[in-house]
Amino acid sequence: MDRLRRMEIFLKLAEAGQFTRAAKQLSVSKSTVSQAVSDLEAYLGLQLVQRDGRSVQLSDAGQIYAAECRRVLEDIQALEDQVRGESLGMSGQIRLTAPNAYGTKTLTPLFLKFMELHPNISLDISLSERHVDLVAEGIDVAFRVGEMKDSELLARKIGATRMQMCAAPSYLANHGHPKDVADLRDHNCLIYSNNPVWQFEQDGDQVRFHPKGPVQTSSGDNLREFALAGLGIGFFPEFLIGDDLKSGKLVPVLEGIAGAVLDINIVRPADRHCPTRIIEFINFIQSEVQSRWRTS
Template sequence: MMSNLADMEIFARVVTTGSMSAAARDLGLSPAVVSKRLGRLEDRLGTRLLQRTTRKIALTEDGQGYYERVQAILSDIEEAEAFLARRAEDARGTLKISAPTSFGRMHIAPYLVPFMKANPGLTVNMQLSDEMVDIVGDGYDLAIRIGELSDSTLVARRLAPVHRILVAAPSYIAERGMPRTIEDLDNHVCLAAHNNDPWRLEGPQGAVVYRPTGPLQTNSSELVREAVLAGLGIAQRSTWDIGPDLAAGRLVRVLPDYTASRNVALYAVYPSRQFLPAKVRLFIDYLAEIYGPVPYWESHATPDRNQS
């Protein structure tokens, strides 16, 4: 089996370099040995893989199909070996992270210290912003994002579900009344940061898109939160943000039959799955363990901050 694998590697190197002599130099073998091993491989497979002339080497139709599959096998073997090597790595260097302002402050920052204590060779550079950063262009190792997953060349891992609901302060409802239908929102003050506009809701009749209008315009999600708590109007908020306020009665649900799109979730987004650095893998696994399939904010519980 190992001999067959070596022959496959020789064949792939010949195709990649375009000549037996170049492949022989790369592999530290003589051209005669390379030619002999290719002949043995073709004899074993019972087909010609390469057309050889004095000037070039070309793949046959069978050779092309075989080469594509051999490349996949060799790549899988390389990735398997790299996986084992990465398992033994420590998280070192600088881990540059982008995260939403409110979520980062409330649900990442409190758990950074135990992670850093468990990885003393690591420096964390965390940037909190509600703007969409260019992960590759700005040199981030990963970004924590909340939303619907879109097609991208980046890799995303789903960390937790995100539930968004409509809420208002009891004082606002006492003054303006409780809306009973989506259409009733037209007669109410609706609050939304620009990155949360429009409201994409799912209700008894399916998907609904509502464009909130109100006297407050801001790019700050935290300002919207303070405004709804102060009784200014109705807002769409995530349960990770206002769960304790609901439990304490500082906010109440509005139109409870409607929630935001079920496709909204919390994701860790990073440039490439291949050869993922240990520092990135460990941090993503750490957050996934903290949040779990049913995040602690859904039950208003607080996880152990000392976990690592």
């Protein structure tokens, strides 16, 4: 086994966090992964991983080596793309992550269209509400809704969404309509745990409300289901509940008060070579989202 292959195996172990999981993702045996790491440690004279039962933790040297392995392997991939010249480098894999609701409602049709245009590109898609560390987990592209907190990432705004208070007609029939923000204290509010404060714009002022209610969840889709079931009032991005508002399954609450507007960004690591396929993917998604945004 050559050193580059050992580096690939070690990097997959660093991302997977378990020998068994890394072996499964690489379609090799667990002993092959273990031997590759042991060979690297012997060659370098350093301990790269700390074994803790089924899981592994990278040592300080392992973290540095993993980052450099990723850079070297990406540089090699970029060189091969350039030399091949296949569709201007339009082949290979793109690893991406997006919030579950936004990925399902908005992005999935765009992913399908992109793959139809570029059949030699594969997408490794993770839909999750978890805030993913792109560099640590080897992610090429991420979609972020709301405030950007990662200064080391390159961000490109592709759209925006307004937050909207709404509830099922059955809930409002049983509990009445709130007349102002203060009335919300007497209602069941459905809380999104990743963003538990509701922000509004009222008479030019920013208003913050801390809701209380019977349920709190990290899933936007889960929260929407609770609202549809008549459990309480929710505060949602418009892309998630737009169809429900049109069909009447949900109705607006406090229509005179505008919810905050959240930017939607597509981001990538700033210190990583960006292959042609990723640049093309970002440009495509931005064009498609903004075209649909303008016509919606």
